[in-house]
Amino acid sequence: MKPLTDDPAAEAAGEDLNRSYEAMAHLIAVVQELSHARDLDTVQAIVRRAARALTGADGATFVLRQGDLCYYADEDAIAPLWKGKRFPMATCVSGWAMLNRQPAVIEDIYADRRVPADAYRPTFVQSLVMVPIRAAAPIGAIGNYWARRHRATSGEIKLLQALADSASIALENVALYRELTERVEELKEANRLKSQFLSNVSHELRTPLNAILGYTELLIDGTYGRLKTDQRTPLEGVQRNAGDLLRLINDVLDLTRIEAGKIEIRTEKIDLVTLLQEIFIDIQPILDQKSLALWLDIPEGLPVIESDTAKVRQILANLLSNAAKFTDQGKVMVSAEEIPHRPGVEIAIRDTGIGIPKEALPKIFERFHQVDGSATREFGGVGLGLSIVKELVGLLGGEIRVESEVGNGSTFTLFLPCR
Ligand SMILES: Nc1ncnc2c1ncn2[C@@H]1O[C@H](COP(=O)(O)OP(=O)(O)O)[C@@H](O)[C@H]1O
Numbered sequence: 001m002k003p004l005t006d007d008p009a010a011e012a013a014g015e016d017l018n019r020s021y022e023a024m025a026h027l028i029a030v031v032q033e034l035s036h037a038r039d040l041d042t043v044q045a046i047v048r049r050a051a052r053a054l055t056g057a058d059g060a061t062f063v064l065r066q067g068d069l070c071y072y073a074d075e076d077a078i079a080p081l082w083k084g085k086r087f088p089m090a091t092c093v094s095g096w097a098m099l100n101r102q103p104a105v106i107e108d109i110y111a112d113r114r115v116p117a118d119a120y121r122p123t124f125v126q127s128l129v130m131v132p133i134r135a136a137a138p139i140g141a142i143g144n145y146w147a148r149r150h151r152a153t154s155g156e157i158k159l160l161q162a163l164a165d166s167a168s169i170a171l172e173n174v175a176l177y178r179e180l181t182e183r184v185e186e187l188k189e190a191n192r193l194k195s196q197f198l199s200n201v202s203h204e205l206r207t208p209l210n211a212i213l214g215y216t217e218l219l220i221d222g223t224y225g226r227l228k229t230d231q232r233t234p235l236e237g238v239q240r241n242a243g244d245l246l247r248l249i250n251d252v253l254d255l256t257r258i259e260a261g262k263i264e265i266r267t268e269k270i271d272l273v274t275l276l277q278e279i280f281i282d283i284q285p286i287l288d289q290k291s292l293a294l295w296l297d298i299p300e301g302l303p304v305i306e307s308d309t310a311k312v313r314q315i316l317a318n319l320l321s322n323a324a325k326f327t328d329q330g331k332v333m334v335s336a337e338e339i340p341h342r343p344g345v346e347i348a349i350r351d352t353g354i355g356i357p358k359e360a361l362p363k364i365f366e367r368f369h370q371v372d373g374s375a376t377r378e379f380g381g382v383g384l385g386l387s388i389v390k391e392l393v394g395l396l397g398g399e400i401r402v403e404s405e406v407g408n409g410s411t412f413t414l415f416l417p418c419r
């Protein structure tokens with residue numbers, strides 16, 4: 001190739017520039033590679049290769065500080081150096097660079113008192129440079145070695161220092177990442193144990209509670225003799241409260257089962273109208289108590305959905321009992337319709353109740369979240385209903401959304417796919 005210029009000095013300067021551009025590009029690629037490293041081995045491998053390739057040296061080492069020792073963790077060189085060995089900080093060059101927090105540039109290793117010559121005699125090394133990793137409090141060092149006499153240039157030192165800085169960040173990332181993975185594992189285990197515990201406790205609570213409910217019913221029915229008039233009301237109180245407790249325990253059990261992935265889905269054709277009417281029977285007493293009207297609007301010819309009846313029932317019962325619970329006057333309305341371009345049915349449960357503040361809307365589907373969670377709250381419940389609803393809707397491949405305005409009521413809209 002014909003030289004661009006006849007001036008040899010300019011030509012040499014041009015080549016220098018080219019080399020430093022190339023080195024820069026290489027460094028950037030290495031920094032990017034390092035930013036993805038998630039473990040020490042990867043960082044080590046990248047640094048070992050890059051440390052030698054960046055400067056074109058005959059060898060490179062990657063040294064880690066281990067207390068009072070320098071551990072020669074890795075190397076890439078024309079002949080073996082000290083990979084796997086440990087030396088006291090005070091008697092090796094990497095130790096000097098770390099303790100003095102600055103590069104050691106050594107042109108003739110046999111003429112420098114910092115170098116333990118005996119350790120070098122079996123090697124090819126004539127000259128070296130060693131830069132600390134993380135200047136503030138070094139955690140390691142990177143070395144470059146030459147088989148011929150060579151004084152590391154300021155460009156080479158800068159490149160190595162830049163590599164050391166990136167390695168330092170990469171090592172910190174590795175430590176953080178490891179800590180994070182450990183935390184996640186711990187949390188997963190804690191969560192599993194908690195679910196197991198809840199599931200066991202709920203199970204154990206149900207047995208005596210069922211006995212309480214059973215005996216109370218027998219008492220109320222007069223099996224143990226006619227009740228006196230003033231005995232009925234407190235017994236009904238026992239029955240109601242025990243019933244609430246049973247529902248709560250069942251909710252907790254449901255949630256732990258869903259969490260553990262232990263819920264099976266059985267699909268069958270669902271008759272929505274009949275299902276809703278069955279649910280209405282359960283909430284009718286609450287509606288009557290507050291003189292709330294109930295409107296049902298289900299058009300003929302809705303597509304038939306195949307889903308899990310028990311789960312759809314649980315979803316609708318939860319939404320309807322909320323609607324009745326949080327409404328003092330007005331009505332509760334249930335409507336269903338087919339929506340365009342989406343095989344399925346959309347069911348809306350509307351009420352004219354207290355509504356939900358905007359900022360609370362994203363939270364109400366979270367476990368135990370209640371808009372009024374105070375001990376003095378007006379409404380019963382523990383805040384599990386909607387989180388169960390959300391999990392179940394997800395299991396059935398559906399969706400749920402809510403719109404609400406404080407003082408004007410809420411609308412929960414449930415989409416269930418045809419299958
Ligand atoms: N229809 C509704 N109208 C007003 N607030 C509601 C309605 N449905 C749910 N909420 C709010 O969302 C919270 C969570 O509901 P849920 O999970 O069913 O728990 P719970 O009924 O046990 O309080 C309720 O405490 C209430 O603050």
Ligand SMILES: [Mg+2]
Pocket residue numbers: 318321322381384385386
């Ligand atoms: Mg509820």
